[in-house]
Amino acid sequence: MNLLTKYLFYLLIFTSVQVTYGFEIEDIPVQDEGRIKPLDTFARNHLLAFYGKRSLKDLDLTATDWLMNLILDPHNGRKQKIFNVRNPDVIASLLMEWTTEHKYSFNDIAPMLTGQSAMLASIDQKPSKDRTVFEKQLLELSRNILRFEEISYLKALKLIPPGNDNSSGEWMSPYDFILTGLPMNQYQEKLLGSLQAYLSGRLAKEEHTMQKALLDYENALMSFPNKEFEIDTLRKETWMNKVNLFYISLGCYIMAFIILALSWMTQPLWLSRISIAFLISGTVLHGYGIILRMLIMGRPPVSTLYESIIFVSFIIMIFSLILEYFRRDGLGIFIGAITGSIFHYIGFSYASDGDTLGMLVAVLNSNFWLATHVTTITMGYGASLMAGCVAHLYLLQSLRNPHDEPRLKSIFNNLYGITLVALFFTLFGTILGGIWADQSWGRFWGWDPKENGALLIVLCQLMMIHMRLSGIAKRAEFALGMGLNNITVALAWFGVNLLQVGLHSYGFDDGVARNLFIFIAVELVICFGLYFWPRLKTKPKVT
Amino acid sequence: MIDIKQLIKFISSPKVFSYTVVWLIVIVFFGTIAQKDVGLYASQVKYFSSYYFLFAGFLPLPGGRITIIIMTVNLASSLFKKNLWKMKKLGIIIVHIGGLLLLIGGGITAKFSAEGNMVIGEGESSDHVDDYHDMELAFVNTSLEDSLEYTIFDAPLLGEGKRIKYDKLGIQIDIIDHIKNVRIESRISPADSIYKGFLNDFVIIPKQPDKENTQNRPGLIFKIEGTGKETDGIYGAFLGQRVPDTFEIGGELFFTEFRRKRTYLPFAIELLDFKKVMHPGTNVAKSFSSEVNLIENKIPRRVLIQMNEPLRHRGYTFYQASFVDGLDKETTVLATVKNYGRMFPYISSIIMSIGLLIHLLINLPKMLKKRSPSSK
Numbered sequence: 001m002n003l004l005t006k007y008l009f010y011l012l013i014f015t016s017v018q019v020t021y022g023f024e025i026e027d028i029p030v031q032d033e034g035r036i037k038p039l040d041t042f043a044r045n046h047l048l049a050f051y052g053k054r055s056l057k058d059l060d061l062t063a064t065d066w067l068m069n070l071i072l073d074p075h076n077g078r079k080q081k082i083f084n085v086r087n088p089d090v091i092a093s094l095l096m097e098w099t100t101e102h103k104y105s106f107n108d109i110a111p112m113l114t115g116q117s118a119m120l121a122s123i124d125q126k127p128s129k130d131r132t133v134f135e136k137q138l139l140e141l142s143r144n145i146l147r148f149e150e151i152s153y154l155k156a157l158k159l160i161p162p163g164n165d166n167s168s169g170e171w172m173s174p175y176d177f178i179l180t181g182l183p184m185n186q187y188q189e190k191l192l193g194s195l196q197a198y199l200s201g202r203l204a205k206e207e208h209t210m211q212k213a214l215l216d217y218e219n220a221l222m223s224f225p226n227k228e229f230e231i232d233t234l235r236k237e238t239w240m241n242k243v244n245l246f247y248i249s250l251g252c253y254i255m256a257f258i259i260l261a262l263s264w265m266t267q268p269l270w271l272s273r274i275s276i277a278f279l280i281s282g283t284v285l286h287g288y289g290i291i292l293r294m295l296i297m298g299r300p301p302v303s304t305l306y307e308s309i310i311f312v313s314f315i316i317m318i319f320s321l322i323l324e325y326f327r328r329d330g331l332g333i334f335i336g337a338i339t340g341s342i343f344h345y346i347g348f349s350y351a352s353d354g355d356t357l358g359m360l361v362a363v364l365n366s367n368f369w370l371a372t373h374v375t376t377i378t379m380g381y382g383a384s385l386m387a388g389c390v391a392h393l394y395l396l397q398s399l400r401n402p403h404d405e406p407r408l409k410s411i412f413n414n415l416y417g418i419t420l421v422a423l424f425f426t427l428f429g430t431i432l433g434g435i436w437a438d439q440s441w442g443r444f445w446g447w448d449p450k451e452n453g454a455l456l457i458v459l460c461q462l463m464m465i466h467m468r469l470s471g472i473a474k475r476a477e478f479a480l481g482m483g484l485n486n487i488t489v490a491l492a493w494f495g496v497n498l499l500q501v502g503l504h505s506y507g508f509d510d511g512v513a514r515n516l517f518i519f520i521a522v523e524l525v526i527c528f529g530l531y532f533w534p535r536l537k538t539k540p541k542v543t
Numbered sequence: 544m545i546d547i548k549q550l551i552k553f554i555s556s557p558k559v560f561s562y563t564v565v566w567l568i569v570i571v572f573f574g575t576i577a578q579k580d581v582g583l584y585a586s587q588v589k590y591f592s593s594y595y596f597l598f599a600g601f602l603p604l605p606g607g608r609i610t611i612i613i614m615t616v617n618l619a620s621s622l623f624k625k626n627l628w629k630m631k632k633l634g635i636i637i638v639h640i641g642g643l644l645l646l647i648g649g650g651i652t653a654k655f656s657a658e659g660n661m662v663i664g665e666g667e668s669s670d671h672v673d674d675y676h677d678m679e680l681a682f683v684n685t686s687l688e689d690s691l692e693y694t695i696f697d698a699p700l701l702g703e704g705k706r707i708k709y710d711k712l713g714i715q716i717d718i719i720d721h722i723k724n725v726r727i728e729s730r731i732s733p734a735d736s737i738y739k740g741f742l743n744d745f746v747i748i749p750k751q752p753d754k755e756n757t758q759n760r761p762g763l764i765f766k767i768e769g770t771g772k773e774t775d776g777i778y779g780a781f782l783g784q785r786v787p788d789t790f791e792i793g794g795e796l797f798f799t800e801f802r803r804k805r806t807y808l809p810f811a812i813e814l815l816d817f818k819k820v821m822h823p824g825t826n827v828a829k830s831f832s833s834e835v836n837l838i839e840n841k842i843p844r845r846v847l848i849q850m851n852e853p854l855r856h857r858g859y860t861f862y863q864a865s866f867v868d869g870l871d872k873e874t875t876v877l878a879t880v881k882n883y884g885r886m887f888p889y890i891s892s893i894i895m896s897i898g899l900l901i902h903l904l905i906n907l908p909k910m911l912k913k914r915s916p917s918s919k
Contacts, residue, residue: 322911413911421907435892442862447586448583463568
């Protein structure tokens with residue numbers, strides 16, 4: 001274990017190392033979608049919306065490089081096949097040729113869209129819930145084309161902080177100053193001047209001029225009175241974009257699983273130690289990613305659905321490590337590696353929708369009770385799912401090796417303990433949610449779907465615990481109930497949004513509904529299968 | 544005679560609790576699903592706030608209230624069990640006391656709390672709260688010298704087919720129809736002479752009620768007798784009616800108003816300014832707030848009510864709930880609540896978490912060990 005302690009120490013040092021490189025073009029602040037973000041994030045999200053990926057790997061260009069090239073050479077940028085259109089109906093409606101590559105340039109699409117302006121206007125007037133998939137995609141494409149054009153002549157790049165007289169807090173783009181002739185104050189003038197210097201340096205490929213211009217840019221930014229951003233925070237975000245902690249963390253979990261499998265086959269001790277080390281590194285990176293996001297946005301760990309996914313899996317990882325610490329037979333690693341990997345995949349699919357650091361509507365903004373409620377209930381989801389995983393293991397174990405009573409009993413005790421912990425977090429989190437509701441809009445409980453979802457988890461756990469105590473349920477039935485409780489958690493977490501009523505329903509799409517039904521079906525088959533299989537096998541002997 | 548011990552043993556059994564929880568799970572699950580079709584309020588009334596409900600139209604099943612009452616009795620009686628009062632069950636005892644408090648608080652809230660909306664335009668003031676759901680009919684006497692005299696008929700009096708005899712004015716009112724949601728249309732052919740007021744030119748037509756009860760525009764059709772030949776007849780009224788019907792009773796001039804049930808407060812609130820702030824460059828609201836004067840005994844006090852920062856005064860709490868964008872001025876909507884049970888969740892959640900923590904601290908290390916001690 002001494003080796004492990006040392007390893008942990010180095011890992012902590014690695015993750016706490018501050019970003020040390022200088023101020024780069026990627027780091028310059030842009031205001032977009034209501035928040036101030038580094039240019040890197042801006043470029044990545046737009047490239048993601050247009051192209052479907054966050055960089056141009058074929059041309060070996062980062063998102064910021066692509067953006068700079070577009071600004072410096074819009075003529076060629078418009079010829080670049082940057083728009084990824086995968087719906088043949090959209091292509092056909094624009095009278096374009098369908099290719100297997102699905103890639104089109106601005107010059108391909110823009111003239112065709114102009115021809116369809118009447119249709120676009122009619123789609124735009126429809127309420128968004130009445131639009132078909134085709135209409136939604138066509139509208140999105142037309143908005144992307146417009147956005148692309150605005151970027152190419154710097155209109156969409158809100159790079160310049162407002163002067164003192166501007167109360168809305170809205171930033172301005174170079175376009176606003178150059179073409180509409182807005183008056184500038186001295187800070188804004190300095191900023192724009194160094195931006196011009198940088199761009200001309202970049203065009204002439206003079207490394208030295210670019211460096212100097214960036215330095216001037218940074219100084220100009222620093223000199224702004226009452227600025228609402230920290231250059232350090234911007235840099236952190238760029239660094240996080242580059243390093244992508246959650247990808248590395250996923251890698252660690254997968255490695256932990258492979259090595260654990262090897263150690264079960266060959267049984268040397270050092271293999272399982274390496275496996276633990278991988279799991280711990282994955283968890284540390286995972287947690288560090290969450291902390292960085294909190295620092296960047298200055299808000300608690302969970303406020304969007306995406307963040308709840310990352311956070312729940314982090315909680316499961318912590319529980320897995322604790323379980324492994326007490327058991328030391330690989331069960332904790334097994335659960336952690338599998339669930340951690342699955343949740344990272346789900347998280348990535350959510351992240352592909354765009355900026356994962358979005359702004360929040362008023363009622364969800366900055367409130368002590370909300371922060372504690374969401375964090376606690378999310379921990380409750382994590383602990384409940386962990387109990388569900390251990391329940392699956394119990395059922396599996398009683399099928400594989402029904403006569404190893406001590407082992408079965410010990411797994412059951414783990415299951416019961418984790419269920420109590422889960423009950424603590426879900427119960428407390430649900431009540432805290434009520435307290436938040438009481439603080440914010442005056443009622444403790446309103447039978448809103450999300451509240452009911454959380455309540456259902458609490459009730460299911462209360463039910464199983466009391467059934468076990470009163471002898472209605474034996475160990476196997478308890479495990480079955482807690483395994484099926486995973487379905488309740490999934491429904492409370494994602495399913496509530498299917499109903500689209502109440503205050504909690506945030507964005508949702510059909511894909512999630514499908515995945516949810518698949519999950520429920522699979523869980524039903526697995527839990528009942530594991531439970532009934534041994535009972536069906538032994539029955540013929542009795543008769 | 545029934546053995547008291549046996550009875551307590553039965554009603555305090557965790558088996559009873561288990562089965563009530565199962566039933567509660569069923570109600571909560573289906574009540575939540577039903578919200579998609581009938582809306583939150585209707586489903587709440589049918590499943591959660593009811594003593595019983597009819598399944599498939601004929602089979603009465605226990606509703607949320609009965610279930611929770613059984614649960615409360617079960618929980619309370621379980622505290623009288625002798626074998627519970629042991630040191631090692633301390634955590635469990637505390638948790639159950641906390642749970643009992645939570646349920647009792649819920650009961651008090653369900654029974655005694657009142658909620659509604661206060662709607663104030665900029666520069667105006669209000670001293671009453673509008674109920675979310677119940678309506679009332681007001682007869683307003685405008686013939687007095689320096690004041691208006693209101694005669695209010697409450698929601699229970701306004702059911703279809705009800706007859707109100709009001710001797711003070713010497714009139715009799717028959718409620719012909721009370722409709723949840725209406726639209727108003729012009730008459731195509733001339734009306735029968737029995738229709739008076741705006742019903743002379745318009746008709747009230749029932750409309751499919753919206754799932755959100757607050758979106759509905761209720762309407763009332765009623766017949767007045769005893770005022771004299773000219774004014775006796777059938778009248779209509781609906782929520783938000785701009786021009787009210789007027790008529791004479793005993794030489795005094797009245798008009799009717801069909802409005803949300805009002806509760807008057809011992810103070811008034813005047814809206815000075817409503818502000819909303821957006822996230823820069825987006826349509827997403829960052830915050831909204833109302834700057835108000837709280838006027839009591841004619842003395843105003845400045846208060847800022849904003850999201851998550853309500854005004855609490857004399858047992859009432861005012862929350863920034865919504866707003867209406869007008870052409871020249873904005874209107875704020877303050878959700879108003881009077882709740883006697885609001886401290887219960889705070890106290891009980893602290894008690895329950897302490898109890899659970901004690902229980903976990905005593906038992907968890909034992910449960911997480913790989914080999915349980917008893918198997919050695």
